[in-house]
Amino acid sequence: xxxxxQAAGVIILAFALYVMYESRFGIxxxxxxxxxxxxxxxxxxxxxxAFTLAWLIQITFRPVEGLAANFYPDRGGRMRILSxxxxxxxxxxxxxxxxxxxTILPFLFCLLLILGRQKILPALxxxxxxxxxxxxxxxxxxxxxxxxxxxxxxxxxxx
Numbered sequence: 255x256x257x258x259x260q261a262a263g264v265i266i267l268a269f270a271l272y273v274m275y276e277s278r279f280g281i282x283x284x285x286x287x288x289x290x291x292x293x294x295x296x297x298x299x300x301x302x303x304a305f306t307l308a309w310l311i312q313i314t315f316r317p318v319e320g321l322a323a324n325f326y327p328d329r330g331g332r333m334r335i336l337s338x339x340x341x342x343x344x345x346x347x348x349x350x351x352x353x354x355x356x357t358i359l360p361f362l363f364c365l366l367l368i369l370g371r372q373k374i375l376p377a378l379x380x381x382x383x384x385x386x387x388x389x390x391x392x393x394x395x396x397x398x399x400x401x402x403x404x405x406x407x408x409x410x411x412x413x
Contacts, residue, residue: 273299
């Protein structure tokens with residue numbers, strides 16, 4: 255098991271070094287006004303590399319314990335994992351067609367209803383509130399454009 259952990263650590267470390275190199279030399283690290291678009295990914299790569307090195311040292315010099323008996327999920331757990339993956343794939347497909355605002359509502363509603371085991375009314379209220387709140391924050395406070403619907407009559411409404 256130790257060799258698998260070490261191989262995973264080396265792969266993650268290589269990825270962190272790649273992120274650091276590309277963000278430092280591939281895009282602007284600094285602009286005339288301050289930190290550039292390469293600043294955050296560079297430091298994320300630094301922290302990822304540092305934590306990965308610490309993990310590699312731990313798994314190399316400490317005894318590795320085996321997997322717990324209940325490490326792998328049961329059938330219900332596997333179905334929940336699969337349903338989240340399918341929901342995210344459908345979300346990414348329908349977002350280009352219906353836009354962000356009309357896609358986030360059923361996505362959140364289904365996740366809250368099925369996976370969160372919420373009742374219908376709280377799931378509906380929470381999905382509408384979170385969907386509207388995310389749209390408001392990204393569009394108005396952060397000035398980040400969100401995908402609009404591919405249908406003209408919906409995109410003219412701002413959806």
